Amino acid sequence: MAPLAGRVAVVTGAARGIGEALARNLSAAGMHVALLGREDKTLRQAAASLTLPNIHIEADVTDRAALEGAARRVAEELGPASVVVANAGIAAGGPFAHTEAELWQRVIDVNLVGAANTARAFLPQLTRTHGYLLQIASTAAFASAPLMSAYCASKAGAESFAEALRSEVEPDGVTVGIAYLHWTGTDMITGMDEHPVLRALRRNQPAFARRVHTPDQVARLLAAGIARRAHHVYAPPWLRWCQPLRPLFPAVVARTARRELRALARAQFGADTGVMGAGGRADWDAYTAAHRPRP
Template sequence: MHDSPGGRRVRSSPDRPLHGRVAIVTGAARGVGEALAHSLSGVGMRVALLGRERATLLETAESLPGRSMCIECDVTDRAALADAARRVEVGLGPASVVVANAGIAVSGPFDRTAAELWQRVIDVNLTGSANTARAFLPQLAATRGYFLQIASTAAFGAAPMMSAYCASKAGAESFALALRGEVEPDGIQVGVAYLHWTGTDMLSGIDDDPVLAALRRNQPRPARRVHSATQVAQWLTRGIARRDRHVYAPPWLRWCQPLRPLFPALVARIARRELRARPGGAMSSRGEVLGAGGHADWNSYWASHSALPPDP
C-alpha cells in the first residue's frame, strides 16, 4: 500500500512491486537517466524526470508510456530541489523510489583542468546526490521507500586523468553507505549501483583518453564490453524492484567486490606504463568535459553565473 495524489491508497501486488508508485530520476534528460525513466514507466511507475535540459526532458516525458512530469532543476541548488520535491508530491504523490543519477565527467590532467570545472564535477556528482537525498527523505520516510545512488567502477580504482570523477564516485558510494545506517530505522532502504562501461555520450571520447583506453584494453574480453543504456536501465530496474543493497550493471561485477583491494595497484601500474610511453603528450592536454550532457550542465552553470566559462 502507498499514497497516491488525493490520499487514495494504492495497492501493489507482489509480482508488480513498483506498479503505481512514484519514482524520481535525476539526470533524466539523456543516457542512463533517460533509459531508466522509460524502464520504470514501463513497469507501471509514475516518473518525475529532473535535469538541466528542459527541451530534452519534455521530449522524454512525452515518450513515456505512463504518467510523468519533468522539472528543470540543478541538483546543486538545494532550494530548487526542495521546490521540485513539493511539486512532485502535489502532482504525482510522495516518492517511493529516488535515483540519484545526475553526473558529469572531466578527462585530463588535474593541473590543467580549470579549478571551477573540477569543482563542478564534485558538486554535481557528490554534493548533488546528498542534496537529492535531503530533499526527498521526508517522502521516502512516509512511503518507507528506496534511495538508489548511482556509483561506478571508478570507485574501485582511481584512474589518472579522471581525478574529479573518481573522487566524486568514491565519495558518492561512501555517502550512500553512511546514509544507509542512518535511515534504516525509518524504513528507508539505500542501494548503491555500480556501472561499468556504458554506452552513453559520456563514453564517446574514451579512445582519445590514453589511460582509459589502456585500462579497457588490458581488461579481460568480457569486461571490455560496452553495455547499452537500455540494458543497464533494465538491470537497475530489477535491483530497484528487489530493493537491493547493491546493484551491479553488468551483474558479474558482484564477483569483483572481494578483489577491490587489488584494483588500485593494478590501475596504477597500467596508467604508469601508458603515461611513460607518452612522455609529455597525455599530460599536456587540457581537462575537457565529456559528453553532451556535461557540456549542457557546464554551459548552464556559467549562464546562471553571468560569466564566460573557462575553456573546457
C-alpha cells in the same frame, strides 16, 4: 516488477543516457516518473516517450532550493516518491594541474554534493512511503584512474555517502542501494579510445570486461534492483565478484596507467582536458552562463 506498479519514482539526470532509459523502464513497470534534469528540451522529449502520467522538472541538483521546489511539485502532482534515483553526473578528463579549478569543483558538486542534496530533498517523502533511494556509483569507486581525478573522487565519495546514509535511515523503513556501473555507451564515454588512460585500462581488461553495455541494458538491471530494494546493484552482474578483489585494484590500475603515461608526451595526455559528453557540456554551459560575470 509488480512492487513498482502505481508508485512514484524520481530520476535525476533523466534527460539522456542511463537516466532517460531508466525512466522509460520504470514507466513500463507501472510507475509514475518525475524526470529531473538540466536540458529542458531533451527532458521534454524523454517525458513525452513515457506511457504513464509523468512530470518533468528542469533542476540543478547543486541547487537545494530548486530540489526542494521539485520535491513539492512531485508530492503535489504525482504523490510522495517511493523511489528516488540519484543518477545526475558529469565527468571531466585531463591532468589535475591543467583542469580549470571551477570545472573540477563542478564535477564534485554535481556527482557528490548533488547526490546528498537529492537525498535531503526527498527523504521526508521516502520516510513516509518507506521507500528506496538508489545512488548511482561506478567502478571508478573501485580504483582511481589518472586524468579522471574529480570523477573518481566524486564516485568514491558518493558510494561512501550512501553507505553511511543506509545505516541512518534503515530504522525509518528507508532502504539505500548503490549501483555500480562499468562501461556504458552514453555520450560521457564517446571518444574514450582517444583518452589514453581509459583506452589502456579497457585494453588490459579481459574480453568480457571490455564490453560496452547500452543504457537500456543497464537500465533494465537497475529497474530489477529497484524492484528488489537491493543494497547493491551491479551492471553488468559479474561486477559483484569484483567486490572481494577491490583491495588489489588500485595497484593494478596505477601500474597500467603509469605505463601508458610514460609512453606519451605530456602535451599529448593534456590535450583533451575538459568536460566529457553532451550532457556534461550542457551542464557546464548552463553553470558558466549563470555564474561567470558578463563583460
